[in-house]
Amino acid sequence: MNKRKIPSIVVLTGAGISAESGIKTFRASDGLWEEHRIEDVASPEGFARDPETVHRFYNLRREHLLSSEIQPNAAHYALAELENALTKLEQDLPDKTLSNYTLVTQNIDDLHERSGSDLVSGNNLLHIHGELLKIRCSQSAQIFPCYEATSPLSVCSCCQQTGNLRPHVVWFGEMPLYMDKIYQALETCDLFMAIGTSGNVYPAAGFFEVAKSSGAHTVELNLEPSINGSKFDEQIYGTASEIVPDYVNTLLKEL
Ligand code: NAD
Numbered sequence: 078m079n080k081r082k083i084p085s086i087v088v089l090t091g092a093g094i095s096a097e098s099g100i101k102t103f104r105a106s107d108g109l110w111e112e113h114r115i116e117d118v119a120s121p122e123g124f125a126r127d128p129e130t131v132h133r134f135y136n137l138r139r140e141h142l143l144s145s146e147i148q149p150n151a152a153h154y155a156l157a158e159l160e161n162a163l164t165k166l167e168q169d170l171p172d173k174t175l176s177n178y179t180l181v182t183q184n185i186d187d188l189h190e191r192s193g194s195d196l197v198s199g200n201n202l203l204h205i206h207g208e209l210l211k212i213r214c215s216q217s218a219q220i221f222p223c224y225e226a227t228s229p230l231s232v233c234s235c236c237q238q239t240g241n242l243r244p245h246v247v248w249f250g251e252m253p254l255y256m257d258k259i260y261q262a263l264e265t266c267d268l269f270m271a272i273g274t275s276g277n278v279y280p281a282a283g284f285f286e287v288a289k290s291s292g293a294h295t296v297e298l299n300l301e302p303s304i305n306g307s308k309f310d311e312q313i314y315g316t317a318s319e320i321v322p323d324y325v326n327t328l329l330k331e332l
Pocket of ligand 1: 090091092093094095096097100101102103183184185186206272273274275276277278298299300301303315316317318
């Protein structure tokens with residue numbers, strides 16, 4: 078039996094990891110997301126004011142995500158490889174429920190899933206800001222897969238009403254998902270990696286501090302220094318498709 082300690086790793090990804098896959102980052106242009114004011118398309122108030130525009134905005138994002146030009150890049154694949162390697166090591170441990178790897182993404186795209194992350198455990202990948210390919214009934218909170226365009230006239234399959242369906246996306250002013258599980262992982266991890274995130278959106282922007290105060294080594298991998306970049310133990314700057322595979326290869330050699 079392998080008694081080696083497997084490092085516990087938490088990875089946080091942001092819009093930057095999907096930039097080279099063709100999905101624009103959030104802050105590519107000031108206060109706008111794909112030419113829309115953020116408060117109009119990413120807040121409960123914006124949705125209440127103009128649900129048709131918000132549905133249309135997410136329909137376009139969904140259609141774009143599902144188009145053949147959008148594919149995972151080398152950074153997504155490298156993280157899937159890291160997870161697979163850790164899973165193989167874990168299989169030698171007596172306690173097989175132990176999870177040593179948590180991938181927290183702020184992204185609502187499905188490029189981590191498509192690159193093969195979370196294939197084995199089915200619960201290592203946490204979309205804290207929701208998922209573009211899901212829709213939710215605002216009355217029952219039931220969540221459904223969604224690959225088609227929706228509108229305020231779409232009929233919800235649980236309550237059979239129109240007007241109750243909304244994107245399964247966490248908007249400004251709403252509570253991010255899976256917070257208990259994430260803090261548990263942060264408090265016990267040995268390594269925390271933040272990839273392609275500007276550090277503007279809390280609580281995700283504060284995760285590195287929780288990990289660091291629990292004794293983890295913290296690494297920022299980004300195109301440029303984020304707001305808190307200098308506070309990480311290690312900084313690596315460049316495009317995600319280059320620096321993430323390089324960093325993962327180094328880790329794999331150490332495992
Ligand atoms: P952000 O747009 O605020 O920051 C993106 C960061 O990525 C920047 O620091 C930028 O320098 C870096 N970056 C850009 N291109 C890169 C590359 N090729 N390689 C490495 N880094 C690169 O994004 P955020 O911090 O994730 O926060 C914004 C919010 O926007 C999130 O809550 C998310 O839900 C939402 N969002 C998601 C998507 C998506 O699902 N792909 C896209 C846009 C916005």
